[in-house]
Amino acid sequence: MYLARTRFRLRRKYFSLAAGILLLLPFVLFALLPDVFSTHDPIKSSIRELYTPPSPEHWFGTDELGRDVFSRVVHGAQISLFSAGVIIAVASLIGIILGTVAGYWGGWIDRIIMILVDLVLAFPVLILALAVGAALGPGLRSAMIAATAVWWPVYARLLRGMTLQLKEMEYVTAAQAMGASPIWIIIRHIIPNTLNSIIVRISLDLGFAVLLLASLSFVGMGASAPTPEWGAMVAWGRLYFLTEWWIGGFPAIAITLVVIAITIIGDSLNDLLSYK
Secondary structure: OHHHHHHHHHHHHHHHHHHOOOOOOOOHHHHHOOOHOOOOOOOOOOOOOOOOOOOOOOOOOOOOOEEEEEHHHHHHHHHHHOOOOOOOHHHHHHHHHHHHHHHHHHHHHHHHHHHHHHHHHHHHHHHHHHHHHHOOOHHHHHHHHHHHHHHHHHHHHHHHHHHHOOOOOOOHHHHHHHHOOOHHHHHHHHHHHHHHHHHHHHHHHHHHHHHHHHHHHHHOOOOOOOOOOOHHHHHHHHHHHHOHHHHHHHHHHHHHHHHHHHHHHHHHHHHHHHHH
């Protein structure tokens, strides 16, 4: 009976994982091949087609400058997804290195790193990202740096805690007794045993990175015009929401679907890897 329930739960999680991947797949294709899927030039304006509602010619309508909203959403997928991927990749790499160093060596190195981690985590993520972005100046690169600066401590704390546990394991003690170097022990024994947790954390954080990047663009700290970035499109679209809802509505729907899809994938991976 227990095995039957376990198999049913696994099948349900595999189904959820497949559903999340299928929901995310169109946006991944948009990001990889934007020119193939877009129907118009995303930055070309047309005075004759201002505020055109959704139609066979313009599937998502046009914006205040006559630009095709669907094409801008397609090209915005490349900016949002790739930027979020870079943010999480760099933040996780920094956090993994610092967290592992702090957990393995301890002492004053651990204290300094954890003081810095606690200092960053003491501020709300969006407020600190806004402060860093304002110091660097508006722009997509500044927004990515700001998001990375506030995200790495999450991975540093995670890896520190796991390293503190793993370095007390018998196989690590045996490797130390055999004269293995700390770098070898970290690469061979500690990092591989943290990969499941890192993968799950990354899969969950990607959606939040998309949201944070869109939030920074929404308040003017991200991509600048005429770059088709989802957060900036929603920011402009809010001015016309009561009359031309499609200008900001479709980019907002795209953000929502991507975040939901990534969250489903992350939750499913978390459950599947925990079973194993």
